[in-house]
Amino acid sequence: MVSNYVFDIRSRERLSRSGAGTYLDGFTDWLASRSYGTQTIRSYIFAAARFMSWAQVNGHASIATLDESSLTAYRAHLANGRSGKRAHERSNAYCGARRFMLYLRQSWFVPEVMEVLPPLETRFRMWMRQHRGVCESTLDTYGLVVRRLLDALGTEPRSYTAAQLRTFVLAQSRGFSRSKAGNVVSAVRAFVRFLVAHQECPDGLRHAIPRVARWRQSGLPRYLEPVDIERILDACDPSLPLGARDRAVLLLLARLGLRAGDVAGLRLGDLDWTHGRLRVTGKSRRATWLPMPQDVGDALLHYLGTARPAVAGDGVFLIVRAPYTPVVARQVSSTAQRAIQRSGVRAPSLGAHLFRHSAATGWLRQGLTLQAIGALLRHRDVDTTAVYAKVDTDLLRQIVVPWPEEVSSC
Structure with a gap:
């Protein structure tokens, strides 16, 4: 009232x-x-x-x-x-x-604002959910590309040509990193695959889309040294609500190598205090239980007991101002970026994923096998984890193939 x-x-x-x-x-x-x-x-x-x-x-x-x-x-x-x-x-x-x-x-006093998607995009999203099990965040990324494609080439796929698709992909990828350009290519390929499945464009168009040069394991993982991670953690004041939340978030990133989306998706029911573990549902949407380190548990208890707003809802991490909704992945990455900048650490990159690389690098130096690290990071393929071998000289010596000293004559 x-x-x-x-x-x-x-x-x-x-x-x-x-x-x-x-x-x-x-x-x-x-x-x-x-x-x-x-x-x-x-x-x-x-x-x-x-x-x-x-x-x-x-x-x-x-x-x-x-x-x-x-x-x-x-x-x-x-x-x-x-x-x-x-x-x-x-x-x-x-x-x-x-x-x-x-x-x-x-309250239905004024009409709800509804985003009207092009019919083709709506059908494409539905098909991707049903036949590919794609998550909504990926669909949103693909949807932006598909909308631009429809604006550029029109809404009649039967008129698309190989030259038009190549020109569109090259124009949309220009100036972007290989990763961003790869997203454009993946979105267009998925859309064309959907059109082919519904016989709305020639099958051959799938092969007209250029590939992005991605040499597997061509780069070095970017990571922070342990002393720098501690400086970043110290840049969060746990006596303040925001500092208590941010410190707990950063410890989850640094100690367990969680993704930003993993942290944002945590619910109160995912915290198993009896057995000292937490449940993570990642990109694969398969639940995995991970051990909860002591300092992570202490930071979570401090945040939940002193700083988390007492509101309905089971999201672990909430924004610090009303209406206290759960944080999203983008806000987790922003939290990491701000903490790095406050600490004065000269980091090779900014964002949440830097802590994931740092955790994996630290585990490797402690003697964990690539298989164990892959399990903690929830990698499906050990080749994805193999890139971290590049930061361990001793491990590289174990897996390097000797160069032959002589060549047998034919």
């Missing part, structure tokens, strides 16, 4: 007369249920009322006519300086209006 946050009677009367008045009690309860703070809720109540006053002046006679373009126009109004608000006030006003629109959508 608004009355729980706005105590002045005249202010409540003005709010009730605003275009948002009918919806403010529900909006207030919606914010409270998502653990927003008292001051934030009060600020967003007034922001919603101001947004609706602006909307009515600008031709929106009712809530039902509001859409995403209304928010965009309101943001421009706040940014042009004529609103009379300081920068932080403009930010709060827009955030409050955006939250109000989200509440209206979720």
Whole structure:
């Protein structure tokens, strides 16, 4: 109820007369249920009322006519300086209006914004889920490429030619790393395979797509020395909620070599305190139990006991501001990047995967076999793990093939 946050009677009367008045009690309860703070809720109540006053002046006679373009126009109004608000006030006003629109959508007062995908892409995504078991993040990556392809070549696949596909792939790959270019090629190949399966383009087009030169194990793994990892961990202040969360995240990356998506996907039920282990469901979507090192367990207990917001939901790591939703893989990588930068360590790269390489390199130096490291990293193929042999000179001597001293005559 608004009355729980706005105590002045005249202010409540003005709010009730605003275009948002009918919806403010529900909006207030919606914010409270998502653990927003008292001051934030009060600020967003007034922001919603101001947004609706602006909307009515600008031709929106009712809530039902509001859409995403209304928010965009309101943001421009706040940014042009004529609103009379300081920068932080403009930010709060827009955030409050955006939250109000989200509440209206979720409560069915205004239509939900739905992303309309091209029909061919929709069918392609469905086919990839059913016949390839591809995860949603990969489908999103492929979808961006497919959308560009449809924009460039049209929506009639029977008219595609080998030259057009090659030109598209080369144009989309130009300036990217081999890895990014490989994603483009993989997306186009998968899309053409789908079209061939439905007899919507000639079978021969599959062979027209150029390959990206990827020499297996051609590079060296990038890694951090143990002393640098400790400096990065020390850059997180565990007495603060953000520092406690970030330190626990980084320890999972550094000690267990988890991927960013593994950390983001952790749920409270994945932590087995009785047996000192945790369950990880990686890209293969197969659950694996890994041992929980002591310092990892201590950091998790500290975060869960002192810093994690007490909200419904079973995500282990949450964002530090309301509505306290679970972090996503991108935020885990950003956490790693910020910690590296704070520490002053000159790292060969930034992001979560650097810690995975560092963990594998450390295990190899401690004497673990490539098979054991592959099991910890959950590699399907030992060849994927073999790249780490390059950082161990003694192991290289064991696997190198002697050069023949003489050649027998024919």
